[in-house]
Each structure stands twice: as C-alpha cells, then as structure tokens.
Amino acid sequence: MSHQHRDVDVVVVGAGMAGLVCANRLRRHGAEVLLVEACDQVGGRTAGIEVGGEIVDLGGQFIGPGQDRIYALADEFGVDTVPAHTVGASVFETSAGRLRRFRGMVPRLGPATLADVARAHFLLDRLARSVDADAPWRSPNAAALDGRTMESWINRTMKTRGGRRFLVLACRAIWACEPSELSLLHALFYVKAAGGLAAVTDFEGGAQQDWLDGGAYGLAIRLADRLGSAIRLNAPVRRIEQNDSGVAVTVEDGTTWRARHAVVAVPPPLAARITYQPPLPASRDNLLQRLPMGSVIKYVSGYPEPFWRQAGLNGASLSLHGPITMTVDSSPRSGRRGVLITFVNGAPARELATRSPGDRRTTVLDALGRLFGPPATTPMSFVERNWNEEAFTRGAYSAVFPPGAWTQLGSAMRAPTGRIHWAGAETSPRWYGYIDGAVRSGEAAADAVAQAVNNERALGRPS
Known part of the structure; x- marks a missing residue:
C-alpha cells in the first residue's frame, strides 16, 4: 500500500462537471488543486461515446434558455450549440399500443x-x-x-x-x-x-432546446485538459479526515493527500459511502442515506440517415405502452447519419435491467420499430448505458427527495461540514439536477473555498 502524503490547497473529489468547473475556478483563484476521480475517465454523468467520428452523449446532454452558466462555459471554450430537431410531428403511443402523431408538448x-x-x-x-x-x-x-x-x-x-x-x-x-x-x-x-x-x-424555449456540438462530454474533456496533471483517475476516495488545520483525503490504494479544504462533488449515494472522521453531523449523514438516484437506462441507436424525417417525424416520442419513456432525435448537423436516443425511466428501467442484455436490446428495438417503423429495428450501432449499474453514479438524472427529506434534513444539503464543502447538481438552488446546476455548484463551491484559503493565508495559518 502506498502512503504518500502530498500537500495542496484543495482536494476536489469527483471529476464530473461540478468537480471540473470547481477545480478550474480554484486554479484561477490561485489555489493549488488536486482533482481525484474514481473512474478511468472524467465527465461523471456527462459520459459519451464516439459514433462515426463524433461524440454522442450517453449522459447529460440538453441545455436551454436561462441556463446561463453552461452557455457561458461553452462560449469560453469555443463550443457551439446545436438546436434540437423539432421539425415534423412527434409520436405518442397509447397504453393499448396505438400511435398518434402530435405537435407541441402534449x-x-x-x-x-x-x-x-x-x-x-x-x-x-x-x-x-x-x-x-x-x-x-x-x-x-x-x-x-x-x-x-x-x-x-x-x-x-x-x-x-x-x-x-x-x-x-x-x-x-x-x-x-x-x-x-x-x-x-x-x-x-x-x-x-x-x-x-x-x-x-419544452424543447423550443425550454431545457431541451439545444445541445453542445461535440457533446457535453466533449466539454468535460476540454475542462480536464486544462487541468492536466492535477487530475488523478482510478482513485476512489475511501476516507476523509479533518481537524482544525486541514483535511486528509485517502484513496483506495492508500495514497493520502493533505489539503486545507476538500470539496466533495459526487452524487449523494456516493458521498454517503465515504468514511468521514470525525463522522458527519447526523443531519448530513441521514440526508445522504435518504437520497437515491433516479432510475435511467439510455440507449443510442445509430442509422445511415435520420429516416424518420422523410416520414414527417421529428424523432421525439412518448409512450404509455412502454418500456420506452421517450425518444429524441440526436442526429448531427451534418446529416451524415441518424441518431435516436431512447430513455427507459423509473420502474420500467428497473424491470428491464433484470433481463439479459440480448433481451433488453430486442425489447427496446421492437419498441422503436412500433414507433418509427421497421428501419428502426436494424441500427448500425446500438449502445446501452444503464446508469443505475454504474458503480460511481448509481443512477441519474439526479437524486430524488422522498417525503420528509427537505423539511427534516434539507438545511444540511449545501452547508459546509467544517473544511468539507459540497458541490454537484443536487446542491444548486437553480437548475437542480441539470448540467447548468452542476456548473453553478462548482463555481459557488470554488468561490467559497478560495475565500477561506485566502483568509487563512492572510492569517499565516499552516495547513
């Protein structure tokens, strides 16, 4: 076991969008930062895969008006936005399996x-x-x-x-x-x-209006490139100790980093699995135990072209018949291929996850065939991301508050615990659960920690 002790100003735990933004902003404040990530890649809930030479999002994807911070971040990195394809009719499948075309959101x-x-x-x-x-x-x-x-x-x-x-x-x-x-x-x-x-x-004027050219995952990679060697991958954090002078963050292989402060920017179920010494206050610990993630399986189906457009459809659908909840056209602007993204959510996602991979594929493609015709059943590529089985997210889109959690324990959601600060889309009072909320939370945590670090430096306190 390695027991290296290295000093930095701040250790940020979790290289999702919140952690990446937080670490970059802390750097701008002049802090020395280490960003540790449990997975073998950055991005958190903004995962992606390359299809036909272009990144397609397997995780968080959409942005829209009012989400000023993610648009500003995209602009900073020169990333264009792509409007969602809304030309044509959407498809609604009744519980009896009948199809109805419609326009608008209902x-x-x-x-x-x-x-x-x-x-x-x-x-x-x-x-x-x-x-x-x-x-x-x-x-x-x-x-x-x-x-x-x-x-x-x-x-x-x-x-x-x-x-x-x-x-x-x-x-x-x-x-x-x-x-x-x-x-x-x-x-x-x-x-x-x-x-x-x-x-x-809504799509037009709503949170599904646009997505990022190159994917949200592509933007996460750009943020990570800026941090360079300050990122440690394959480093699940197992223990965080703190006292009056600083924190010690220990990862799975036994390596420990000492810092003035730590920012934990991981989903609540993952934050609950870290050992804290001294233990977290009961309110914070009990809150983390009560917040499961939503249940989502996302599928990306690639086709030679967006064939549904020729039939007057925009690729969007809603289904009461199931197991699909909804679909969206995610084809690139080039039109060189067609991409349908499919969501199975809630109880249907949990039930579908109990089946074999082959059965899941057949079930989803059969459902797409009902919605869009036989061509939908034979994609060139078909990728599944079951977010509830991802070891370091345990679900998506965000944490679900059951009855009683907000009023009994909610005040502990955003409050720092000594030298441990919290970030992530769940900690944002604006755009909770969205990419923009994650960006806002990372910025807010960075500003608060940077102020604390600067105050300690001014007082000459060692870490």
Whole structure:
C-alpha cells in the first residue's frame, strides 16, 4: 500500500462537471488543486461515446434558455450549440399500443384529458411559485407539501384516468422515478429552480432546446485538459479526515493527500459511502442515506440517415405502452447519419435491467420499430448505458427527495461540514439536477473555498 502524503490547497473529489468547473475556478483563484476521480475517465454523468467520428452523449446532454452558466462555459471554450430537431410531428403511443402523431408538448389525449392535463400544469406552476428555491423547507406549507407524494397529488387532482396516466409518464420522464417515490415539495422545488414547468418540459424555449456540438462530454474533456496533471483517475476516495488545520483525503490504494479544504462533488449515494472522521453531523449523514438516484437506462441507436424525417417525424416520442419513456432525435448537423436516443425511466428501467442484455436490446428495438417503423429495428450501432449499474453514479438524472427529506434534513444539503464543502447538481438552488446546476455548484463551491484559503493565508495559518 502506498502512503504518500502530498500537500495542496484543495482536494476536489469527483471529476464530473461540478468537480471540473470547481477545480478550474480554484486554479484561477490561485489555489493549488488536486482533482481525484474514481473512474478511468472524467465527465461523471456527462459520459459519451464516439459514433462515426463524433461524440454522442450517453449522459447529460440538453441545455436551454436561462441556463446561463453552461452557455457561458461553452462560449469560453469555443463550443457551439446545436438546436434540437423539432421539425415534423412527434409520436405518442397509447397504453393499448396505438400511435398518434402530435405537435407541441402534449399529445392528442381527448378533450377531457387535455383539459385535465392543462389544469394540472396550471396548478403545479402556481404551487411552485410559492416555493423558496434557496430554502425549500422554509416555503409556505412546506411540511404539508413535503408530507405528500406526487402520486397522492395526482390521484387527488386529476379527474380523468388518461390524465393520471399521462402525469405518471411525465414524472418518469422528468424525475426518472415513480410518483409514489417523489415528495411533492421536491417536485415543486425542481420546477421553481428551473423557472417554471414549461422550462422543464419544452424543447423550443425550454431545457431541451439545444445541445453542445461535440457533446457535453466533449466539454468535460476540454475542462480536464486544462487541468492536466492535477487530475488523478482510478482513485476512489475511501476516507476523509479533518481537524482544525486541514483535511486528509485517502484513496483506495492508500495514497493520502493533505489539503486545507476538500470539496466533495459526487452524487449523494456516493458521498454517503465515504468514511468521514470525525463522522458527519447526523443531519448530513441521514440526508445522504435518504437520497437515491433516479432510475435511467439510455440507449443510442445509430442509422445511415435520420429516416424518420422523410416520414414527417421529428424523432421525439412518448409512450404509455412502454418500456420506452421517450425518444429524441440526436442526429448531427451534418446529416451524415441518424441518431435516436431512447430513455427507459423509473420502474420500467428497473424491470428491464433484470433481463439479459440480448433481451433488453430486442425489447427496446421492437419498441422503436412500433414507433418509427421497421428501419428502426436494424441500427448500425446500438449502445446501452444503464446508469443505475454504474458503480460511481448509481443512477441519474439526479437524486430524488422522498417525503420528509427537505423539511427534516434539507438545511444540511449545501452547508459546509467544517473544511468539507459540497458541490454537484443536487446542491444548486437553480437548475437542480441539470448540467447548468452542476456548473453553478462548482463555481459557488470554488468561490467559497478560495475565500477561506485566502483568509487563512492572510492569517499565516499552516495547513
């Protein structure tokens, strides 16, 4: 076992977008930084794969208006944005397997169901406006809202069976979980953090409007290149000790780095698996134990061309029949090939994951065939990323707050624990769970730590 002790100002744990941004910003503040990452590559939940010479995102991908920090970061690195393809009709598959074409964000559900869904949209938006995104537990009626699930709200609010089914599908698409698993207060906070329900659900004008040329993963690589030798890969952090003068961060092979401060920028379930000495305060520890990640399997199917466009389709779909939750056209601007990305979310993702790889492939391609025709069943390439089986994420898109977590323990989410600071998309009061939220959290953590380091230097305190 190696026991090298090296001194730096800050150790950042986790080379996802939050950790990469945090480490780069700390460098700009003049701090000496070490970024340690458990995996053999950077990116965290912004993973990617090369298809036909271009990077396709296997993880976080979309950005949209209001997400100023990720757009600014892309601009800094000279990365262009690509508008999502929205020309043509979307496809909706009913629970009985019937297909309906539609335009906009809501399928043709019948007059009564459409009115029911529109009313639910209005009520959710109105409730979300009352939520304090900086401190959800301080919102009016926070305890009552946090004591209910989205399922109970849906069952009490929706008047039609079709409306209830559509809201369950929307819950899976947005939060990658079942309505019974999700606190109503968290759902409202999530909407408030994004600026409204339309911002969450829409393509044009919403959070799915654009993606980054070369992928979000490509931007993560550029951030990592700037850090160079300050990154250590294949280094899972197992222990963080702290005292009045500094921290000691120990990775799996026994190597320990000493620093003035540490920033932990990993998903909550992974942060909970690190040993802390002294132990974390009970509120922080209990919170981490209560926050599972959403359940997502993402598929990338490559074709010689985006054939669905010739049929007047835009590649977007929603399905009540399942197991697919939704699809999106992710073809490159060059048009040299077609790419469909497919999401299986929530309980269907957990059920599908129990099957063999061959069975999963057949099931998903059969579903794509129903939605887009026989050509969809024979892709040139087909890649699966089951995020819940990734050892160092354990799910996506973000952590899910169950009932009671925000009001009982939420105040511990962002507060530093001594010399340990927290970053990651879950710690941002703006765009929680999105790439932009991760960027914001990395910037905020870096600024706070840099100020603390500068204060200690000014006082002449050793680390």
